[in-house]
Amino acid sequence: MSAVREFVDPRKTLGQAITAIAEHDERIVVLSADSGNSSGFGPFKERYPDRYFEFGIQEHGTTGVASGLATTGRIPVFAAIAAFVTCRNFEAFRNDIAYMGQNVKVVGRNGGMTYSDLGPTHYSLEDYAIMRMLPGVVVLSPQDAGEIRAASRAMLAHDGPVYMRIGGPLIPDLFPEEPFTIGRGQLIRHGDRATVISTGPVTAATIDAVDSLRASGVAAELIGMPTVEPVDRDLIRDSALRTRRVITVEEHYVRGGLSAATAEAIADLGIPLNAIGLPHQHITTGTYPGLTERYGLDADALTRRLGELLS
Amino acid sequence: MTTVAELEAEATHARLLVLRMLRAGGSGHLGGALSCIDVITALYFRVLRTNPADPRWPGRDRFLLSAGHKAMAQYAVLARRGFFDASDLDSYGGLGSAFTGHPDMHKIPGVEANTGALGHGLPIACGMALGLRMDGRGGRVFTILGDGELPEGSNWEGASIAAHHRLDNLVAIVDINDLQISGRTADVMKMEPIADKFAAFGWSTISIDGNNMSQIVAALEQQPAPGQPTAILARTVKAKGLTELEDTAASHYWKPTAAQLLDAEAELHARLDSLGDLTGAHP
Numbered sequence: 001m002s003a004v005r006e007f008v009d010p011r012k013t014l015g016q017a018i019t020a021i022a023e024h025d026e027r028i029v030v031l032s033a034d035s036g037n038s039s040g041f042g043p044f045k046e047r048y049p050d051r052y053f054e055f056g057i058q059e060h061g062t063t064g065v066a067s068g069l070a071t072t073g074r075i076p077v078f079a080a081i082a083a084f085v086t087c088r089n090f091e092a093f094r095n096d097i098a099y100m101g102q103n104v105k106v107v108g109r110n111g112g113m114t115y116s117d118l119g120p121t122h123y124s125l126e127d128y129a130i131m132r133m134l135p136g137v138v139v140l141s142p143q144d145a146g147e148i149r150a151a152s153r154a155m156l157a158h159d160g161p162v163y164m165r166i167g168g169p170l171i172p173d174l175f176p177e178e179p180f181t182i183g184r185g186q187l188i189r190h191g192d193r194a195t196v197i198s199t200g201p202v203t204a205a206t207i208d209a210v211d212s213l214r215a216s217g218v219a220a221e222l223i224g225m226p227t228v229e230p231v232d233r234d235l236i237r238d239s240a241l242r243t244r245r246v247i248t249v250e251e252h253y254v255r256g257g258l259s260a261a262t263a264e265a266i267a268d269l270g271i272p273l274n275a276i277g278l279p280h281q282h283i284t285t286g287t288y289p290g291l292t293e294r295y296g297l298d299a300d301a302l303t304r305r306l307g308e309l310l311s
Numbered sequence: 312m313t314t315v316a317e318l319e320a321e322a323t324h325a326r327l328l329v330l331r332m333l334r335a336g337g338s339g340h341l342g343g344a345l346s347c348i349d350v351i352t353a354l355y356f357r358v359l360r361t362n363p364a365d366p367r368w369p370g371r372d373r374f375l376l377s378a379g380h381k382a383m384a385q386y387a388v389l390a391r392r393g394f395f396d397a398s399d400l401d402s403y404g405g406l407g408s409a410f411t412g413h414p415d416m417h418k419i420p421g422v423e424a425n426t427g428a429l430g431h432g433l434p435i436a437c438g439m440a441l442g443l444r445m446d447g448r449g450g451r452v453f454t455i456l457g458d459g460e461l462p463e464g465s466n467w468e469g470a471s472i473a474a475h476h477r478l479d480n481l482v483a484i485v486d487i488n489d490l491q492i493s494g495r496t497a498d499v500m501k502m503e504p505i506a507d508k509f510a511a512f513g514w515s516t517i518s519i520d521g522n523n524m525s526q527i528v529a530a531l532e533q534q535p536a537p538g539q540p541t542a543i544l545a546r547t548v549k550a551k552g553l554t555e556l557e558d559t560a561a562s563h564y565w566k567p568t569a570a571q572l573l574d575a576e577a578e579l580h581a582r583l584d585s586l587g588d589l590t591g592a593h594p
Contacts (some may be wrong), residue, residue: 053441053476061434061468068438071373071423072446076438091428092465096435100416100425 005172008145011109014166016039017152018077019047027075028156031055033062035080039109059089064160066104067096075103075156080122081115082108082165086131097161098134098193103160105155111141111162111165112200112251113278113295116288125278126167131163132229138182139229140164143203146177147226154180169288171201176222185232187239191219192262193310194245197236199225199258202251202297218310220247230263240266246273247309252299253278274309276302313356315524320586321340321391322352326552327579328387330395333565334572338406339412342562344384346400346488346521346547347455351384353527354453355392363393366420370448373439375424377432378457378486379413381544383544386410430463432456433483437472438483440540444496451480453531454551459491461502467512474513483509486521488549509542521545523551539566553578 022028022044029051030044036052037045045052055062059080068075073162078085085108086093097104101238108127115122131139138158142151148166155162175186189210200207201285203224208223221239246266248259259275266273278295283301285291292298296305313321329344344581354374355361362368376385383403390397402408409418413427424435436454457465473481485505493499502508506516515536519526521543531542550562553575567575 050445055472057466060430060465060469062435064431064465064469065438065441065472067424068435068440069442071435071439072442074442074445087568092431092434094424095428096431107486231577251474 005174007172010145010148010166010171011038011040011168013040013145014107014109014152015043018151021153021156022051025075025156027055027073029069029074029076030224031062031066031076031078033057033059033080033084039079040113040212041079041106047221048298058116059084059144063089063092065094067102068102070102070255075105077107077250079107079109081122082111082127083122086124086127086163088236092128094134098137101136102161103159104179106163108163108167112167113283113291114168114288116286116291119285120282123283125253125283126256127163127165128228128250128252128258129260136160137229138162139226140182141165141200141228142226143200143224144174146173147180148173150177150180154182158182163275165200167201172204174204180226182184183227183230183232183307185223185225185235187221187225187235188224189214189220189222191221192243193218194220194247195223195236195239195243196220196247196249196306197223197225197258197262199228200251205292205297205299205302208299209306212299212303213306213310218307220306220310225258228258228261231258231265233265236262236265237269240269240271244271245275246271247306248273249276249302251277253280255280255286269278277306288302315528316586318356318524318528320583320588321356323552323579323582323586325352325384325387325391327576328390328400329363329383330402330572330576331397332383332386332403332410332581333567335401338564339383339404339567340380340558340563341367341484341486341565342549342556343381343393343457345383345551346549346554347378347486348384348387349522349524350455350484350486350527350545350590351388351549353524353531355388355462357528358382358531360454363421366394370450372450373423373443373452374395375432375436375454376414376426378429378460379426381455381457382412382414386419389419389421429457429460430465433469436470436477436481436483437469437476440473440478441476444478444480450509453481453482453484455484455486458485458487458489458502458505461485461505462500470509470512470514478500478540479535479538482535482543483540484543484545485547486547489561490549490563492556492560494560504530506542507543513539514542515539516542516544518544521547521548522551552582
């Protein structure tokens with residue numbers, strides 16, 4: 001297992017990062033659907049009250065407002081519970097942001113099943129899939145706090161629609177903070193037995209699993225893929241051609257998300273792919289560690305599953 | 312300043328351009344286009360700060376058609392106003408044409424939003440109004456909603472946003488032609504009293520005959536109530552100007568025969584003659 005890690009709140013990290021960038025870019029405005037404080041934007045609201053707009057609980061309307069504001073040159077950041085800023089407002093995102101090509105940043109927090117006790121209405125296990133279907137939309141899923149900060153900078157520097165998913169529970173710091181390039185993955189571990197590709201905070205458990213396997217003599221390559229759309233096709237293909245085996249890991253349904261993007265990237269290579277994620281069913285409730293264990297996404301379960309696949 | 316009589320002639324010329332698009336494309340949303348075309352004519356020829364030579368001029372007012380299927384009306388008026396040549400409309404409905412059943416801001420000069428799915432225009436207009444207020448240049452936003460789209464809940468999200476954020480630079484005109492594809496709006500989904508609903512949300516409301524140019528101009532030129540968005544409830548006639556089709560659900564989407572088109576054009580030319588055509592030849 002890895003050395004002791006520092007744990008941080010992804011939402012506070014996001015809010016602090018955006019607030020810091022906003023100091024140098026007056027175009028940035030923050031929209032809240034009764035969701036700003038709980039998404040980490042309390043400091044932004046305090047510091048830039050004239051650039052913080054509250055709309056109450058209405059995600060379709062707020063998404064339309066974001067589009068309209070963007071047409072006047074503002075860069076709106078709209079953060080709320082992931083399920084509500086992707087599913088509830090999907091047509092507004094599709095038409096008013098994606099089709100209109102507006103420079104709007106939507107952040108879904110408490111993505112995946114991190115709202116473990118609140119149940120499927122509050123889970124977001126199809127957001128990668130539906131967002132990556134919209135032409136021109138970038139989908140980001142940073143893996144640790146430094147990457148949330150760096151991805152926030154990249155997202156705001158990018159001229160176009162971006163959806164970023166973050167979680168809710170504390171997450172460990174995994175990497176030294178580096179500049180974030182949209183569409184680039186990073187090689188986290190070298191290996192030749194398989195290419196394991198992970199996105200989002202579950203990368204922490206995936207690192208532990210890959211390291212455990214390595215200790216037992218199975219060296220898998222691990223790629224972190226914080227951009228789900230567009231994925232780093234070259235990096236995936238180069239690694240897959242060396243290892244001849246690909247396994248994806250994500251806190252998302254095994255359909256439509258990172259696994260699908262990866263499958264599309266290697267479809268012509270004839271290389272087998274296994275997708276680890278949530279089964280295509282309505283997921284149960286409980287504690288978050290309980291759910292990750294139940295659905296095979298904690299370090300122990302991932303170690304076992306990768307071991308089985310690579311035995 | 313364009314007079315009311317000139318506006319009436321302009322609106323008739325614009326109606327003829329709608330027929331020109333139908334001649335090119337074969338079919339389209341005629342009824343709603345003709346119910347709101349008088350309002351759109353008044354906006355572009357008398358009310359909006361706009362510059363056809365520089366459609367993206369930052370100091371402009373914004374107009375967006377929430378009821379995007381009425382796009383032929385906007386295309387016709389934009390052409391008359393000089394944003395592009397009327398002959399461009401002859402591509403209407405063709406493969407890859409900029410001029411299609413719903414407007415595209417990236418293809419047509421003067422179009423501000425990609426509407427068509429109903430219930431989207433008002434929230435977008437609220438965002439534009441907020442942004443223009445931040446700019447501090449006095450920019451205003453006008454949008455036309457159809458009465459048939461009012462059941463979409465997002466309109467009422469927009470209605471609450473505009474009132475709460477005191478968007479007095481926002482004017483929503485509701486084109487109440489009383490018909491939608493399935494029949495009378497009151498039978499499909501009763502939304503009256505519409506004025507009372509907007510007033511209850513905190514809007515200032517004005518009710519007019521939306522095909523009466525004097526009333527349209529008076530309403531659009533009324534000073535907004537400070538801190539309140541304005542809703543203009545425009546009672547209109549679907550397919551206004553083409554007697555055979557007026558107030559019929561069948562005019563919602565019209566696929567005319569050649570003979571029907573000729574009759575319609577003849578009626579509008581007769582209307583121009585009766586108006587003394589103050590605006591010059593049909594382009």
